[in-house]
Amino acid sequence: SAYINLRMSVCLLVSEDDPHKPIQLHHQQPVTLGRGPETKIKDKKCSREQVELRADCNRGFITVKQLGVNPTNVDGVVVGKGNQVSVKPGQRLYLVNQQYPYTVRFTEDTPTPRSAAEKSKPSKRAHRMSSEGNGEKSSEHHRMSDDSPPPKKTLPSGSDKPESAGHWSQGLKVSMQDPKMQVYKDDRVVVIKDKYPKARYHWLVLPWDSISSLKALRSEHVELLKHMQRVGDQMLQQCPDAHKLSFRLGYHAIPSMSHVHLHVISQDFDSPCLKNKKHWNSFTTDYFVESRDVIAMLEHDGKVTVKEGTSELLKLPLRCHLCRKEQPTIPKLKEHLKTHLPS
DNA sequence: GTTCTAGAAC
DNA sequence: GTTCTAGAAC
Numbered sequence: 445s446a447y448i449n450l451r452m453s454v455c456l457l458v459s460e461d462d463p464h465k466p467i468q469l470h471h472q473q474p475v476t477l478g479r480g481p482e483t484k485i486k487d488k489k490c491s492r493e494q495v496e497l498r499a500d501c502n503r504g505f506i507t508v509k510q511l512g513v514n515p516t517n518v519d520g521v522v523v524g525k526g527n528q529v530s531v532k533p534g535q536r537l538y539l540v541n542q543q544y545p546y547t548v549r550f551t552e553d554t555p556t557p558r559s560a561a562e563k564s565k566p567s568k569r570a571h572r573m574s575s576e577g578n579g580e581k582s583s584e585h586h587r588m589s590d591d592s593p594p595p596k597k598t599l600p601s602g603s604d605k606p607e608s609a610g611h612w613s614q615g616l617k618v619s620m621q622d623p624k625m626q627v628y629k630d631d632r633v634v635v636i637k638d639k640y641p642k643a644r645y646h647w648l649v650l651p652w653d654s655i656s657s658l659k660a661l662r663s664e665h666v667e668l669l670k671h672m673q674r675v676g677d678q679m680l681q682q683c684p685d686a687h688k689l690s691f692r693l694g695y696h697a698i699p700s701m702s703h704v705h706l707h708v709i710s711q712d713f714d715s716p717c718l719k720n721k722k723h724w725n726s727f728t729t730d731y732f733v734e735s736r737d738v739i740a741m742l743e744h745d746g747k748v749t750v751k752e753g754t755s756e757l758l759k760l761p762l763r764c765h766l767c768r769k770e771q772p773t774i775p776k777l778k779e780h781l782k783t784h785l786p787s
Numbered sequence: 788g789t790t791c792t793a794g795a796a797c
Numbered sequence: 798g799t800t801c802t803a804g805a806a807c
Contacts, residue, residue: 453807471807472807501807502805502806502807503805503806720801720802720803721802721803722803773800773801773802774801774802775800775801
């Protein structure tokens, strides 16, 4: 392109308990971390070279390689010496022996050079609330009418940075907090419409509690999951077309978006947002795990495991979920699906 | 997760 | 030549 983008994408490794300054990880530059001044860890169980970290700022995760003998783990799963795993935003990395928790955060901000004297102060992010509730909070604002937002035609020049809120994989966390997106909420969960629905009806049920993925689920979450399923079923009861469409409630075995979310999706798959093989297979193969199966597994095993080879399911040929007939392309599949639609 | 697009498939 | 898929995105 005609210009050079000076904005650097960086990953911050944030210490969750003894908050030392976040450690910057630059794209694809390996950083070795362990006991030492940078982490303030003095624990002898932690090697001075406990882990090697490498951020992929484009794809939004870091890889962690355990170098030390004592266990590094991610969300309770041990990495193992010589092995490496990925850590996405929302997951917790424990440097050694379930201690020293860290999370990762991706930001687009170019760190402004500051004087050494100022360095110790935590950085403030003043430009964050650029568009929404700026200014007067004093008067009560219980207006129900949604007056149009201030025209923000400001062009790329100054401080504007529409959504440096976070990486795309954190999008659900943002959406679920947005009252305009919420179609139901109670003390435990919130329901939003999927931003890119893959069928005529496609909702997501999310817990307020931050649970990064199925891997992080434990027995104590059973009641929450049952509640999520109940709420999903409630969505159907108020759906005008529920009687003529069928629905499935379930989870993607390996979701792209952080934060556990239950899909409630009608089985017409009649949507322009359904565009490729991955979309199709993620809802019509065992990549889609029924809510009741997740709950049963959790009750039986105390955790949820994903079968090996699940990611390969996304590459399977396109097959109609109703008559099992294989279709050569997405357009042909969509044409075929019309034959199953209710008249 | 989406967008974009090169080049494979038709 | 057009349609369609699949991999990169700095």
